[in-house]
Amino acid sequence: MNQRTVARTIRHRGIGLHSGHQIRLEIHPAAANSGICFVRTDLKPNVEIKAQPQAVFDTALATRIGSPEAYVSTIEHLMAALFGLGIDNARICVNAPEMPIVDGSAVPWLILLDEAGVEDLGIPRAVRVIKKPVEVVDPRDPNRFIRIEPSKQPRITYSIDFKNNALIGSQSLTLSLTGRSFCETLSHARTFCTAEEVEFMRSRGLAQGGSLENAIVVSRTEGLLNSAGLRAPDEFVRHKILDCIGDLALLGTPVIGHIIAHRAGHDLHTALAKALSDASEAVELRTFSARRAPHPLVRLLDFPSSLAEIPDFSRLSLVSG
Numbered sequence: 001m002n003q004r005t006v007a008r009t010i011r012h013r014g015i016g017l018h019s020g021h022q023i024r025l026e027i028h029p030a031a032a033n034s035g036i037c038f039v040r041t042d043l044k045p046n047v048e049i050k051a052q053p054q055a056v057f058d059t060a061l062a063t064r065i066g067s068p069e070a071y072v073s074t075i076e077h078l079m080a081a082l083f084g085l086g087i088d089n090a091r092i093c094v095n096a097p098e099m100p101i102v103d104g105s106a107v108p109w110l111i112l113l114d115e116a117g118v119e120d121l122g123i124p125r126a127v128r129v130i131k132k133p134v135e136v137v138d139p140r141d142p143n144r145f146i147r148i149e150p151s152k153q154p155r156i157t158y159s160i161d162f163k164n165n166a167l168i169g170s171q172s173l174t175l176s177l178t179g180r181s182f183c184e185t186l187s188h189a190r191t192f193c194t195a196e197e198v199e200f201m202r203s204r205g206l207a208q209g210g211s212l213e214n215a216i217v218v219s220r221t222e223g224l225l226n227s228a229g230l231r232a233p234d235e236f237v238r239h240k241i242l243d244c245i246g247d248l249a250l251l252g253t254p255v256i257g258h259i260i261a262h263r264a265g266h267d268l269h270t271a272l273a274k275a276l277s278d279a280s281e282a283v284e285l286r287t288f289s290a291r292r293a294p295h296p297l298v299r300l301l302d303f304p305s306s307l308a309e310i311p312d313f314s315r316l317s318l319v320s321g
């Protein structure tokens with residue numbers, strides 16, 4: 001199970017959800033053990049921000065890394081897509097403080113990464129094996145939590161409960177968490193919000209690039225505003241898992257454990273990532289040499305090297321803004 005990067009540079013242009021501006025983005029190959037690094041190319045001199053739990057400084061509406069003077073926001077969907085194809089190392093140059101929103105899911109990112117191809121860097125990838133439970137609870141609302149428990153295989157159980165919104169309602173999903181299951185089951189799930197939230201964000205100058213092309217919008221009175229409907233009946237909880245994968249990808253390694261989350265969000269996902277990066281007694285960092293007989297975990301974490309290996313992958317059209 002070796003580390004990967006992209007085989008060639010990818011270029012993309014897309015609209016930013018909050019600014020509404022066209023954003024230029026390049027994803028470049030990077031060396032083993034360098035991780036995922038974002039570069040703000042519009043700042044002089046350019047500012048590099050390494051994707052790691054300690055870099056998170058805000059989680060309102062999206063995951064934001066860096067500092068108030070130099071940050072990149074809404075990194076989670078691309079981070080999740082990088083996880084899906086097992087890409088550990090890349091240099092992501094962006095000329096804005098936020099990532100393009102594409103269609104609100106991870107599918108356009110997966111297609112772009114797949115077009116570039118993945119390259120095996122010949123250096124083993126580390127994994128984090130959970131030895132003891134680690135839990136994070138919202139101090140203001142003990143009903144919101146995320147925890148991870150020891151498990152023979154990576155799994156996730158996620159539940160949401162939108163009491164004030166009958167269309168979203170309560171949804172729960174448990175699944176094995178692999179690159180393959182991410183691409184098949186989760187990658188197409190879009191970000192969602194309520195019509196009231198859109199109004200509130202617009203009044204504060206946010207969501208200027210938001211539209212029904214890049215988000216599911218649910219109105220309390222009129223129901224689902226997207227005329228084409230949902231991509232899955234439980235698209236809401238699937239997107240929450242997508243976000244969670246993107247946030248835990250800040251760790252830079254896959255995690256072998258069972259994640260159990262209830263009404264969580266970027267704040268709790270990234271707090272768990274921080275806890276797992278420190279919790280040395282609860283977490284064992286391991287690498288499996290490719291020369292020895294494959295360890296069962298290596299098979300479990302066998303990331304697809306191309307979307308062609310995933311027959312059920314739905315190629316939804318790439319929205320370029």
Ligand SMILES: [Zn+2]
Nearest residue numbers: 076191239243
């Ligand atoms: Zn999201």
